[in-house]
Amino acid sequence: MQIKKIVGKKLKEIRLKQNMTIQMLAEKSQVSSNMISRIERGLTTPSVEILMRLATVFDKSINYFVEDVSTSHEVVFTRPGDRDKTVYDDEYNMHTESFTSRLRDPQFMSFYCTVKKGGQSGVKNMYHPGDELIYILEGQLRMTIVDEEFILTRGDSLCFKSHLPHRWENCGDADAKVIWTLSPFTII
Template identity: 75%
Template sequence: MKIKKIVGKKLKAIRLKSDMTIQELAESSRVSSNMISRIERGLTIPSVEILMKLANVFGKSINYFVEEVSTTHEIVHTAPGGRDTTVYEDERNMLTESFTSGLRDPQFMSFLCTIPKGGMSGEENMYHPGDELIYLLDGQLKVTIGRETYLLNAGDSLTFKSHLPHRWVNVGEDDARVIWTLSPFTTI
């Protein structure tokens, strides 16, 4: 089943189980009702930020929306080219490869992200429960956390509490390749 359909089906099911209308979910999550409708119909893949907002309303991790129970395991090995990938065609314009996709009830999420020159998290800050680790493999990434700005170069890492307002942008001339780890949102 395609990721768009999985996310949409699970979002609609948990919304109905919670006896919520699309409008009520929009108000609780601060995600537009139009976007929620498009996600539920499998017409779009939400950004990580939007998925986190929706997941938080239901006390779930974003993994809840993207994994099929029958495909989870206690040990997952993937070779290069075999990881689940997602392309975000918003201001991020980035490609993510999940290291934890398929792991049963993970307590963290980890991705290899490829962010093109100028790719960014958006003009607005993000914030959510948990901790984040950013390890820059290649390129340059400017990360702003609160009032502090950090310029990361290849080999640099940054760890912070995710409830702090944060945003990022690739300020380098080339793609930035980043290992991004988030832990935990909420145990499923």
């Protein structure tokens, strides 16, 4: 099934379950009623920003609207090497394995990350909605949040509001192994 048809079907289902008209949803989400109607009819694929606005109204992650229920589950068990992999080698010099992929409508996202020696998020700060938790299994990571710097080593954790400007880098002499968790579902 095409992504725009999946999104449209799920949006209409959840709106009707909540006894909400298109106009009511438009007012709550700040998305035009015309756009909502086009999405529900499968005529357009909404931008991430519009999807986030709609998801917030229903207290859902954007993943709720784009996942195919036939390929997602309520319980997901994985062994090392079987997790979905995402590679950021070019951009961040980091390799990730998702703990939460294939989970139906996750309200958080969690990864096992290997940050290569010298890997970093860049010189510019990043920020996004939600909360973040970092737990260091091996190696060293420097986190800068606003103007405060934290050097994290094995066993250290750091939890913060992700709307605060932040950046990170592997400042150690080896790869860093990290469990990284974000809530709600966002993109690193």
